[in-house]
Amino acid sequence: MRIETLDYVSGRTTDGRVYSAMQGAVTDVDDADTGMVDLMRSLAARGLVRIHGEPDTDSDERDGDDEAETKDGTAQPAEVKQARLDPQEAALRVRADELGIKVDRRWGAERLRAEVARAEAAQ
Numbered sequence: 001m002r003i004e005t006l007d008y009v010s011g012r013t014t015d016g017r018v019y020s021a022m023q024g025a026v027t028d029v030d031d032a033d034t035g036m037v038d039l040m041r042s043l044a045a046r047g048l049v050r051i052h053g054e055p056d057t058d059s060d061e062r063d064g065d066d067e068a069e070t071k072d073g074t075a076q077p078a079e080v081k082q083a084r085l086d087p088q089e090a091a092l093r094v095r096a097d098e099l100g101i102k103v104d105r106r107w108g109a110e111r112l113r114a115e116v117a118r119a120e121a122a123q
């Protein structure tokens with residue numbers, strides 16, 4: 001199945017593996033990996049990811065009309081390419097997650113900085 005990340009997400013499968021991605025990331029998940037599939041379904045139920053179905057494994061050719069190629073050669077839908085977080089804000093979201101802060105996706109960089117500083121001061 002192909003997963004489009006709608007917001008910064010971080011989660012664990014029941015066997016302890018971590019999935020973490022920034023807004024706009026597109027990931028292919030093996031349907032046979034039930035732990036990861038279950039995690040993706042729970043993230044989709046919370047509105048954090050969109051499930052697009054099976055990845056196209058039959059052909060490496062892409063028509064280019066509705067997809068853009070990334071630096072590593074993978075393709076992303078064009079509308080996903082446009083939805084990128086500011087790198088500084090993304091780093092703050094990652095740090096907040098590391099500190100165990102439950103991040104509200106509406107928070108901007110200023111609020112994230114304040115929450116991270118508060119959590120770091122409490123340590």
